[in-house]
Amino acid sequence: MLPDISGVDVNMGCPKSFSVSGGMGSALMKTPEKAYEIMRALVEKFGDKISVSCKIRVLRTDQETFRYIKLMQKAGVHWISIHPRTAAEETRVPARWYTIKKLLETGEISIPVLGSGDLFSPRDVHKYLSYTSAHGCILARGAIHNPGIFKLKQAMLDLATPLISAKDDQSADEDDWKESIVEPVMDEEQN
Numbered sequence: 001m002l003p004d005i006s007g008v009d010v011n012m013g014c015p016k017s018f019s020v021s022g023g024m025g026s027a028l029m030k031t032p033e034k035a036y037e038i039m040r041a042l043v044e045k046f047g048d049k050i051s052v053s054c055k056i057r058v059l060r061t062d063q064e065t066f067r068y069i070k071l072m073q074k075a076g077v078h079w080i081s082i083h084p085r086t087a088a089e090e091t092r093v094p095a096r097w098y099t100i101k102k103l104l105e106t107g108e109i110s111i112p113v114l115g116s117g118d119l120f121s122p123r124d125v126h127k128y129l130s131y132t133s134a135h136g137c138i139l140a141r142g143a144i145h146n147p148g149i150f151k152l153k154q155a156m157l158d159l160a161t162p163l164i165s166a167k168d169d170q171s172a173d174e175d176d177w178k179e180s181i182v183e184p185v186m187d188e189e190q191n
């Protein structure tokens, strides 16, 4: 089967009860040691043949999130994608783009980082990449609403002239986000 598979990407982001009730999806982020062992085993078994990666959400604090990401890096994952909202928040708050930016500014991450969250147009992607310095991004609702968005790949990737600088960005400010925070309502389900 391996010739037909280009990579294994472990879903550590799904907040739905059908996943978390079985210890899968975002529940894995509550058991970092288990997640580490899973990723380590996948890397050891397949890492020299295909890409091994994981998709995560953020935890309650940047400190916890960064510790988790560094653990995945230590496990040997080739790259990681991050949705900067907690599992409990789903899409009820703006994605914290600044968390991806802060993560990369630590200088402690050597694997490619893909970000996501609230990307609905090539302009959004352009802003995201220039603001965060992420190596790439993934789209969910933007692609569902407009599957043709990927035809505009070149417009998305043309970073020759950043549309914004980290200084004057108005969409991803930490204080703005704090004002719009909502209580996580799905925590009980995940425990």
Ligand SMILES: Cc1cc2nc3c(=O)[nH]c(=O)nc-3n(C[C@H](O)[C@H](O)[C@H](O)COP(=O)(O)O)c2cc1C
Pocket (backbone or CB within 6 Å): 011, 012, 013, 014, 015, 055, 056, 057, 082, 083, 091, 095, 116, 117, 118, 119, 120, 138, 139, 140, 141, 142, 144
């Ligand atoms: C229908 C749907 C299903 C999703 N399922 C998952 C999932 O299983 N695991 C996960 O990490 N994220 C999942 N997500 C979240 C997306 O992968 C993405 O990180 C998030 O929606 C942010 O992107 P967006 O703001 O562009 O929608 C899902 C999103 C949608 C819309």
